Amino acid sequence: MSTAATLRRTGAPSGAHGAGGGLVAGHRPFLVALGLAALLRVVVSVAFTPSLMVTDSPTYLRFLDSFAPNPDRPVGYGLLLLTPLSWLTDSVAAVAVAQHLLGLVTATALYVLLRRWGVGRWPATLAALPVLFDGLQLLLESTPLSDTFFVLVVTLGVVALGWRRRPTLALALVAGLLLGTSVTVRQVGMPLVLAGAGYCLLAGRGTRGRLLTAAVLAVGFVLPVGAYAAWYHQTYGVFAITDIGGKSAYMRTTTFVDCSTLDVPDYQRVLCPPEPRGERTDPTNYGWHDPRTVPRLAPPEGTTPSEAMAEFGAAAVRQQPGDYVSVVLRDFALNFDVWRGDRFEYERAYRWRFGTYVDAEPTSWTGPAFAEHGGVQQSTNQPFATAVAAYQWVGYTPGPVLLACLVGALVAAAGVGRARRSGMRSIVLLLAVCGAGLLLVPDVTTQFVWRYQLPALVLLPGAGALAWTALRRQPTVATPSTD
Secondary structure: OOOHHHHHHHOOOOOOOOOOOOHHHHHHHHHEEEEHHHHHHHHHHHHEOOOOOOOHHHHHHHHHHHOOOOOOOOOHHHHHHHHHHHHOOOOOOHHHHHHHHHHHHHHHHHHHHHHHHHOHHHHHHHHHHHHOOHHHHHHHHHOOOHHHHHHHHHHHHHHHHHOOOOOOOHHHHHHHHHHHHHHHOOOOHHOHHHHHHHHHHHHOOHHHHHHHHHHHHHHHHHHHHHHHHHHHHHHHOOOOOOOOOOHHHHHOOOOOOOOOOOOHHHHHHOOOOOOOOOOOOOOEEEEEEEEHHHHHOOOOOOOHHHHHHHHHHHHHHHHHHHHHHHHHHHHHHHHOOOOOOOOOOOOHHHHHHHHHHHHOOOOOHHHHHHOOOOOOOEEEEHHHHHHHHEEEEOOOOOOOHHHHHHHHHHHHHHHOHHHHHHOHHHHHHHHHHHHHHHHHHHHHHHOOHHHHHHHHHHHHHHHHHHHHHHHHOOOOOOOOOOO
């Protein structure tokens, strides 16, 4: 059997050749991009030492202070990344370095998956460019936040599930474990089990095989999620991942709720935003900072503040379902805007720009976090910091590019043209649904934040590259082994 035929049968990347120089030549565009991306991360690390410290970063570092679940957010990031790093060194610099490496690993995992499915070296490399070079990705890698680690775990879960054309039981279990683990890092990952199970049902072999792989994936997913919920129950007496659902539901309604006609108990009326509709501030302000709202909430005995906020949110949605849907769709569309700026009531885009942290002074909130984890306050080194801040104005992925990738993926998944016989429709749909879903879920449940766009920078370009290949390929081109 010829080498080419062997590669087609085993599903090895179509650009792979033997070993040594041939192997490097087959992946040269990606390797060059990976090297440049690594160099860029060195520049970022030199520009801002020991790391950036955004407002939420001290909250994540506090995961190291006690071995207990947190009612406001899952602590998987602390357990699985921060704690192992703390065994080596208790320094935020180590977190930034580790996360820069994780970003490179994420890009490599995506590239390997695409090449395995027969995507050419140039489309596969282009699909990896956002995670390699996007300024938002670089910023989030540079500070103790859970996003970079979350995206890596999700990407590895998708890679495991799509490693073969028809998922095996072992791969379905691994994928389920990874996707379930992502929920312990960021709760937004919960619906990924539906995408994973759907892929198993579409791509599996035979009715029994499809159902069995979907069930195994679900079992793998439930194991880490259930273990975490049991741990939470041991601490707080309820099976849950967090207690943030009520506040999230309340925050989602602050943009549109009309309290003049809202039927809620009198004690919940303190949650009504004081400003008239059209003049309201970021939902984060009402949920976390405005002394006129949540701090004044005094629910009756037997009702928790979270339950009261959930009831308020549910009442607002029932009364104004059209306004709720309109806001969700509006916010989802923001992900495809040309520029990551402030829109509507959102006013926190500055947090996700390097320029905000040039010569920034430690605050009473961030300063102690640096002092406790390495003892060195953030410093800015010129001219690197200014260069990195300027780079971010051009080094980003425009929203229309992500939209084009999503539309192309949906077209290919629908079986238009050659995609119908490509054997790639299921894997295209998997990446598209996961990428778009992780954009949509925050808009449905909480609010829009640019930070939440990060998973789409990996998954949607990957879906676009797969779709490009599916729409152009002949049915005989190599795909992963079905063995």
